[in-house]
Amino acid sequence: xxxxxxxxxxxxxxxxxxxxxxxxxxxxxxxxxxxxxxxxxxxxxxxxxxxxxxxxxxxxxxxxxxxxxxxxxxxxxxxxxxxxxxxxxxxxxxxxxxxxxxxxxxxxxxxxxxxxxxxxxxxxxxxxxxxxxxxxxxxxxxxxxxxxxxxxxxxxxxxxxxxxxxxxxxxxxxxxxxxxxxxxxxxxxxxxxxxxxxxxxxxxxxxxxxxxxxxxxxxxxxxxxxxxxxxxxxxxxxxxxxxxxxxxxxxxxxxxxxxxxxxxxxxxxxxxxxxxxxxxxxxxxxxxxxxxxxxxxxxxxxxxxxxxxxxxxxxxxxxxxxxxxxxxxxxxxxxxxxxxxxxxxxxxxxxxxxxxxxxxxxxxxxxxxxxxxxxxxxxxx
Numbered sequence: 001x002x003x004x005x006x007x008x009x010x011x012x013x014x015x016x017x018x019x020x021x022x023x024x025x026x027x028x029x030x031x032x033x034x035x036x037x038x039x040x041x042x043x044x045x046x047x048x049x050x051x052x053x054x055x056x057x058x059x060x061x062x063x064x065x066x067x068x069x070x071x072x073x074x075x076x077x078x079x080x081x082x083x084x085x086x087x088x089x090x091x092x093x094x095x096x097x098x099x100x101x102x103x104x105x106x107x108x109x110x111x112x113x114x115x116x117x118x119x120x121x122x123x124x125x126x127x128x129x130x131x132x133x134x135x136x137x138x139x140x141x142x143x144x145x146x147x148x149x150x151x152x153x154x155x156x157x158x159x160x161x162x163x164x165x166x167x168x169x170x171x172x173x174x175x176x177x178x179x180x181x182x183x184x185x186x187x188x189x190x191x192x193x194x195x196x197x198x199x200x201x202x203x204x205x206x207x208x209x210x211x212x213x214x215x216x217x218x219x220x221x222x223x224x225x226x227x228x229x230x231x232x233x234x235x236x237x238x239x240x241x242x243x244x245x246x247x248x249x250x251x252x253x254x255x256x257x258x259x260x261x262x263x264x265x266x267x268x269x270x271x272x273x274x275x276x277x278x279x280x281x282x283x284x285x286x287x288x289x290x291x292x293x294x295x296x297x298x299x300x301x302x303x304x305x306x307x308x309x310x311x312x313x314x315x316x317x318x319x320x321x322x323x324x325x326x327x328x329x330x331x332x333x334x335x336x337x338x339x340x341x342x343x344x345x346x347x348x349x350x351x352x353x354x355x356x357x358x359x360x361x362x363x364x365x366x367x368x369x370x371x372x373x374x375x376x377x378x379x380x381x
Contacts, residue, residue: 052064052112052115052116054293054295054331055116055167055171055237055238055295056171056238056295056296061168063108063112064109064112064164065164067105067106067108067109067112067160068105068109068160068161068164070101070102070104070105071101071102071105071106071109071157071160072157072195074098074099074101074102074105075102075150075153075154075157076198076199076202077089077091077098078091078095078098078099078102078150078153079150079199079202079203079206080202080203081095082203082206083202083203085202102153106156106157106160109160109163109164110160110163113160113163113164113167116167116237116238150210150214151210151213151214151217154192154214154217154218155217155218155221157192157195158188158192158217158218158221159221161188161191161192162184162185162188162221162222162225165184165185165187165188166181166184166225166234166237167237167238168184169183169184169187170184170237170238170295170298171238171295171298174295174297174298174299174328175298175300176236176238176239176298176300176354177355177356178229178230178356181226181229182226185222185225185226188222189218189222192218196211196214196215232356232357232358232359234358235358235360236353236354236356236358236359236360238294238295238298239292239293239294239300239302239326239354239360240292240293240333240360241290241291241292241293241333241352241360241361242291242292242293242332242333243289243290243291243332243333243381244288244289244290244291244350244352244361244362244363245260245262245274245288245289245363245379245381246262246274246276246278246286246287246288246289246350246363246365247260247261247262247286247287247288247289247337247379248261248262248263248278248280248284248285248286248287248374248376249261249285249287250287250289250337250339250381253380257380257381258289258335258337258380258381259378259379259380259381260287260289260378260379260381261376261377261378261379262274262275262376262377262379263275263277263278263279263374263375263376263377264375264377276364276365276366277365277366277367277368278365278366278367278368279368279369279370279371279374280367280369280370280374281370282342282369283341283342284341284342284370285339285340285341286339286340286341286343286348286365286367287337287338287339288304288306288337288338288339288350288363289335289336289337289381290302290304290324290333290335290336290337290352290361291332291333291334291335291381292326292333292334292336292352292360293328293330293331293332293333293334294326294327294328294329294333294334295328295329296328296329297328297329298328299325299326299327299328300325300326300328300354301323301324301325301326301354301355302323302324302326302352302353302354302360303321303322303323303324303352303353303354303355304321304322304324304338304350304351304352305318305321305350305351305352305353306318306319306320306321306322306338306340306348306349306350307319307348307349307350307351308343308344308346308347308348309346309347309348309349311346316349319340319343319348320340322338324336324337324338335381338350343367344367345367345368345369346366346367347364347365347366348364348365348366348367349362349363349364349365350362350363
C-alpha cells in the first residue's frame with residue numbers, strides 16, 4: 001500500500017512540474033502558429049528527401065504504405081464518429097488529434113510524391129503536375145478546415161493512392177508504358193471502392209448520403225490523371241535522369257567505367273565544371289553522355305533527341321533521334337552515350353526521353369569553331 005501511495009505521490013509531483021511547461025508550450029505554439037507550420041512542413045519535406053532514396057527500396061515503400069494506412073485509418077475513425085463504435089472508442093473526444101494524424105500522413109504522401117516524381121522529370125514539361133502536388137501538400141498545412149469534410153478526405157486519399165500506384169506497379173511488374181499506367185489506374189479504382197465498401201459496413205446510411213459525390217470525385221480524378229499521362233505531363237516514373245554531360249569524346253576503359261574528355265568552363269561561376277560551349281574542328285564529334293536510373297530488373301529504352309536552334313525560324317528543329325537501352329538496378333544509373341559528327345555551329349540541345357516522348361531531362365550547349373588548341377580534362381564516368 002505504501003508503494004502505491006509513493007507512486008501516486010510521484011505522479012502528482014510530475015504533473016505539477018510539467019503542467020506549467022506544457023501550458024507554456026501551448027501558448028507559444030498558438031502565438032507563433034503561422035511560423036511553426038511552414039517550418040514543420042519544411043523539416044518534414046527535408047526528412048523525406050533524406051530518407052526516400054529509391055522507388056524500388058523496401059524501406060521507402062514501407063514508409064509510403066504506412067502513411068497510406070494511417071490516413072485511411074484516420075478517415076475511417078472520423079467517419080465512424082457518430083456510430084456506436086465511434087462513441088465507444090471516443091472518436092469525438094480525440095477528433096482533432098485524428099485529423100492531425102490524417103493531415104500529417106497526407107503531407108508526407110504528397111511530399112514523397114514530389115520527391116520521387118521530381119527525380120524523374122524535366123520541370124519544363126512536368127511543372128503542372130508538380131504544381132498540383134505542391135498545392136496539395138501545402139493545402140494539408142494551411143487549409144485544415146476543409147479536411148473535416150468527408151468528400152475532401154476521400155478525394156485527397158484517392159490522389160495519394162493513385163500517385164503511389166503509378167510508382168509501385170511499374171516496379172513490381174518490371175515494366176512501364178501506357179498499359180502499366182492503365183493497370184495502375186484500374187487497381188486504384190478497385191482499392192478505393194473496396195474502401196467505400198468497408199465504410200458502408202460501419203455506417204451504410206451515412207455512406208449513401210455521400211457515395212454519389214465521392215464516386216464523381218474519384219472518377220474525375222481518374223480521368224484527369226489519365227489526361228495528364230497521355231499528354232506527357234506526368235513524369236516517366238520510375239525512370240530518373242541521374243546525370244548528363246557533353247564531351248569531346250567518351251570511351252570505355254573497363255567493364256564498369258567510362259572516361260569522358262570535357263572542355264572546362266571559363267565562366268566566373270566557379271561551380272560550373274564543364275563549358276557549355278564546345279570548340280571543335282569542322283569534322284569533329286560531339287558526345288552526350290547520360291546515366292538513367294531504373295528499378296532492378298526493369299529493362300527499357302530511352303532516346304537522345306538531338307535538336308538545333310534555327311535562328312531564322314526562331315525554333316528548335318529535330319536533327320536525329322538515337323536509341324539507347326537501359327538496364328535497371330544500378331544506383332548511379334545505367335550509362336550510355338550518343339554522338340554526332342560534322343555538326344553546324346550554333347545552339348544545340350539533347351533531350352533525354354522515353355519512347356512515348358516523356359521528358360527525363362535535357363542538356364544545352366553551343367558548338368563553335370576551334371581557334372588554336374583547346375585544353376581538355378579527363379573525367380571518370
